[in-house]
Amino acid sequence: MDGVFEIGVEVRYIERESDPGEGRFVFAYTITISNRGDAAAQLMSRYWRITNAEGRVEEVAGPGVVGKQPVIEPGQAYRYTSAAILETPVGSMEGYYEFRSDTGRFRVPIAPFSLSQPNVVH
DSSP: GGGEEEEEEEEEEOOOBBBBGGGGGGEEEEEEEEESSSSSEEEEEEEEEEEEEEOOEEEEEESBTTTTEEEEEETTTTEEEEEEEEESSEOOOOOEEEETTTTEEEEEEEEEEEETTTOOOO
């Protein structure tokens, strides 16, 4: 069933909340989860692996996303925005969502994506 979910990611650097001198780089990311299948599923939990430029890894797991566990109907999409704070101007995120449907639980992978302060990576 995981092949019927499509994950889209948009990332932006939040300069006003960042403080490079203090090693604080804030990134907002907007995720769009589209259900391309023919059955509804509820997003139960998420897992993120966040890696900074020094190879330091932070793992984040928990129920739902931004305090919600949405049911995504066939042909529908769910969109939310959250943030990640790094100690370096460049990093990456990857992970998965766990869903529940009438046929059981399944995971949908989230491909790695970059977090990068503008003009740092060309």
